[in-house]
Amino acid sequence: MSTSYPNTPLSSGVPVFATDYEGRPVLVEPEVRRLDGAVREVAVPPFAPPVTRGSLADLPYQNAEKDPEAVVLSRKLSGGRWTDVTAARFAAEVQAVAKGLIAEGLVPGDRIAVMARTTYDWTLLDFAAWAAGLVTVPVYPTSSVFQTRWILHDSGAVALVTETAAQAAAIGPELPHLPDVRHVWVMEKEHVARLADAGVAIPDAEVGVRRGMLGPDTLATLIYTSGTTGRPKGCALSHGNFFAEVDNAIELLHPVFKARDERPSVLLFLPMSHVFGRMVAIACVRARVRLGHAPSLAADDLLPDLAGFQPTALLTIPYMLEKVYNTARARSEAGGRSSVFDRAAAVAQRYGEATEAHQTGTGSGPSRALKTQRALYDPLVYRRIRAAMGGRVRYVICGGSPLGRRLAAFYAGAGIEIFEGYGLTETTGASTVTPPLRPRLGTVGWPLPGTRVRIAADGEILVAGDHVLRGYWDPAAGGVVPATRDGWLSTGDLGELDEDGYLTITGRKKELLITAGGKSVAPAPLENWLRQHPLISQVMLVGDGRPYVSALITLDLAGTTHWRRMIGKHPVPPELLTDDPELTEVLQRALDEANKLVSRPESIRRFVVLPVDFTEAAGHLTPSMKLRREHILRDFAEQVESLYER
Numbered sequence: 001m002s003t004s005y006p007n008t009p010l011s012s013g014v015p016v017f018a019t020d021y022e023g024r025p026v027l028v029e030p031e032v033r034r035l036d037g038a039v040r041e042v043a044v045p046p047f048a049p050p051v052t053r054g055s056l057a058d059l060p061y062q063n064a065e066k067d068p069e070a071v072v073l074s075r076k077l078s079g080g081r082w083t084d085v086t087a088a089r090f091a092a093e094v095q096a097v098a099k100g101l102i103a104e105g106l107v108p109g110d111r112i113a114v115m116a117r118t119t120y121d122w123t124l125l126d127f128a129a130w131a132a133g134l135v136t137v138p139v140y141p142t143s144s145v146f147q148t149r150w151i152l153h154d155s156g157a158v159a160l161v162t163e164t165a166a167q168a169a170a171i172g173p174e175l176p177h178l179p180d181v182r183h184v185w186v187m188e189k190e191h192v193a194r195l196a197d198a199g200v201a202i203p204d205a206e207v208g209v210r211r212g213m214l215g216p217d218t219l220a221t222l223i224y225t226s227g228t229t230g231r232p233k234g235c236a237l238s239h240g241n242f243f244a245e246v247d248n249a250i251e252l253l254h255p256v257f258k259a260r261d262e263r264p265s266v267l268l269f270l271p272m273s274h275v276f277g278r279m280v281a282i283a284c285v286r287a288r289v290r291l292g293h294a295p296s297l298a299a300d301d302l303l304p305d306l307a308g309f310q311p312t313a314l315l316t317i318p319y320m321l322e323k324v325y326n327t328a329r330a331r332s333e334a335g336g337r338s339s340v341f342d343r344a345a346a347v348a349q350r351y352g353e354a355t356e357a358h359q360t361g362t363g364s365g366p367s368r369a370l371k372t373q374r375a376l377y378d379p380l381v382y383r384r385i386r387a388a389m390g391g392r393v394r395y396v397i398c399g400g401s402p403l404g405r406r407l408a409a410f411y412a413g414a415g416i417e418i419f420e421g422y423g424l425t426e427t428t429g430a431s432t433v434t435p436p437l438r439p440r441l442g443t444v445g446w447p448l449p450g451t452r453v454r455i456a457a458d459g460e461i462l463v464a465g466d467h468v469l470r471g472y473w474d475p476a477a478g479g480v481v482p483a484t485r486d487g488w489l490s491t492g493d494l495g496e497l498d499e500d501g502y503l504t505i506t507g508r509k510k511e512l513l514i515t516a517g518g519k520s521v522a523p524a525p526l527e528n529w530l531r532q533h534p535l536i537s538q539v540m541l542v543g544d545g546r547p548y549v550s551a552l553i554t555l556d557l558a559g560t561t562h563w564r565r566m567i568g569k570h571p572v573p574p575e576l577l578t579d580d581p582e583l584t585e586v587l588q589r590a591l592d593e594a595n596k597l598v599s600r601p602e603s604i605r606r607f608v609v610l611p612v613d614f615t616e617a618a619g620h621l622t623p624s625m626k627l628r629r630e631h632i633l634r635d636f637a638e639q640v641e642s643l644y645e646r
Contacts, residue, residue: 030446032501039455042501046450048247050466055214055239057130059285064091072285074265074292074309075120082308087288090124097128097192098207099199104159104183108133108210111155111222114272115139115148116163117295121187122272123281125161130239133210136221137234138273140623141167142616147232149174151224152181155234156475159183161191216240219480222473223275223425234473235425236480237275244466245428246283248449253419255436256313256395257287267311267390269294269302274624276399279429280315306390314393317400318528319625321407321418326534328385330562344377348413355412356439374413382414389416397421399430400624402505402528405442412439420444422505426489428467432503443502453503454488460509461495462488494522511629513544519601521549526594526604527627533590534559535583538614540627541604542640550643551607552636553587554614575611583609606643610636 033041063072068088075083085093106112112134116122129136137155139148141163148171152160158180162168168186175181185191220239224232250257257264266284268291270277284291294305297320332341350366351374357363366374374382386393396411399421408418421430422444432453434445447453451465464487471480483489494506507522514520523541530539530551537556543549555574560583564571567582577583587607595603614620619631633640 030501032497032499039497039499039501041452041454042447042497042503043452044447044449046244046248046466047251048449051216051240051243051247053215055130055211055216055218056220056242056282057127057133057211057214057239059282060087060091060094060127060131061211063087063285063288067288070288071263071290072288073120073123074290076292076294076305076308080304080308082292084290085120090127093124093196094127094131095204095207096196096199097124098131098210099202099204100195100197101128101132101134101159101199102202102206102210103199104195106132106134106158106183108213109135109219110159111135111137111157112159112161113137113139113152113155113157114161115141115143115167116161116187116272117141118268118270118272118277118293119163119187119295120293121163121192123285123291123293125192126272126278126281127285130214130220131207131211133213135219138221138223138278140271140273142623145170145174149178150231151234152178154224154475155222155473156180159185161185161187163187165189214239216243217470219470221278223273223278225425235275235483236470236473237425237428238470241428241467241469242279242282244450245279245430245448246286248451248467249279249430249433250283250287252433252435252449253395253397255417256397256419257283257289259312259394262312262392263290264313265290265292265309265311266313266315267292267294267306267309268315269297269305270315270317271623275425275429276423276624277315280397303388306388310390310392312392313395313397314389315397317625318398318403318407319400319531321396321398321403321411322532324385324388325407325410325532326556326559328381328388330534330559332381333566334562340377341381344381345410347373347377348382348411349406349409350413352409352412353441356409356441359437359439378415385414386416395419397433399423401524401626402442402444404528404532407532408439408441412441422493422503423448424463424489424491426469426483426491427463427465428469431463431465431467440498440500440502443498443504445503446501447503453497455495455497456490458509459494459496459506461491461493461503461505463491464488513541513549515543515549515601516545516547517601521598521602523549526551526598526602529594529597530590533587535563535586536590538621538627540614540629540632542633542643546644548605549602550640551591551604552610552632552639553607554610554612557613574613578609578611608639608643610639 031043032039064087070087071084072087072090073085075085112129114125126136137157139151165186168184216239218239221237222234224234272278292309329341332338351370354366358365395417397419403420411418419434421433423430430448431451432445432447454462468489469483471483474481492509496504507524512520527539538554540552541549560574561571591604620628
């Protein structure tokens, strides 16, 4: 709910570096508003002019006209070899598939659902569908038949494109209940290529006419929130929403998208079904940054993709960065070099913090001695971590949940700059992001240019800007229903703004635990801190209506395997370690450290190790790795009760 503020003037905070439209560095003064002595609102002016005509469908064609030989994508071929795709070739492929969709009878405004991992064909279909005047509807490839049926029914999709024949077969029995779905195409059966063949007789001008019908206010996509509770809602995002998001992100994150010392490239491995991955893919096409797709997060698949593609930037979530760090330390320990790694990690953290202090004007930067230490450990530790990411990675855009100050400082000191962001599907991706040259470790940065962030009286984060969605899809109401009040979107997240306007996420309104003693506890900070432990996979705090806070803990298989070997014992499955006294002692020490971050009423008093991990397949995690708390409480009710038995 929106909060009214006195009409007090906005004051300038710490300046943030940006670039003008020609790439020259400029200083932008953020604006902050205070109420009762506390910062309650912050805004950053737009860095890019608003788009007043055209649509995302025009981007491939504009790229082909401006620089036809520019490499805009790379496509992985069988055998692991990557081949470059020029702007001219991509535009031709988009045109051919768009004509095929028209030939198959799809008309402007029709919805086409895409159910696939992160692949080249996903991006191709996205732009081809827009060129044909269609609306794309992403479906997570891990969605259940029930979830898929709901999205197809609610969106009124007339066509479904799946990655595999198995996915198409699974939804097959539901098709009689989905009369709107007239086409099912399968990527692995080469149906995308067949679409291109089917459209040969369609005049090119027909695509031009359909593109000409689109504008910034036209609906581009319906993205269904994965939802930690309840039935997912379709977020109606326009072409203008994406332009406001990606154009300002490109200008702000100029090191990622406009690097001049080397050709920038991004390997995308997060789901294209999620707005975060989709936004970055569109930004890469917009900025003509070489884009690659990696469909699998499994180490055996992803590591070769990183090595072959060699990106300069990655898009990821904290969970992945935590695992990279923990894996690197485990390998060092197995090789008898754990003390070297720990010293290197400490140096990197100090170096990152000293660099931050210099950039924000609160310190003189890394000392000569610290620079020498960092140079010593670079070939021993830091270079190996960068090599695991492909060898050329300099920047990482991280979102989904807070990374934490310690890891952010470590990666900065190791030569990888982290841009943390915060956003929702409803905000077309990021609403805040770390500004270049003005980081504040442990926060999610400033408002994206063109965005206002406000903290309501109850601590809820409110967001306003041209990237905020048109509304939620509601066929019963005739289309799209508003999602904002007075221009402000209520996010459901809780946060704080510091004196300079940097945002820190403190939790979710619906996730607050109210103990029997009346203490409100935001579980996310402790959960995020504990999840960084090498033996821990997931943590969920419980205690709503209970006398104290407790924790459900799941174990990391790789971490426990390594730990058992290091203490001279044979590895065993995690389910056999739930009552292991040595493990219990290690975890208790971790909880004791975590409890130092909070007051006594907020501290974790007891914990239980669960015999299984939380998984998306079991319904415990969303596709973006968020906890489905109600599902977890239901499935582990017995373990929760055991935590409160006398």
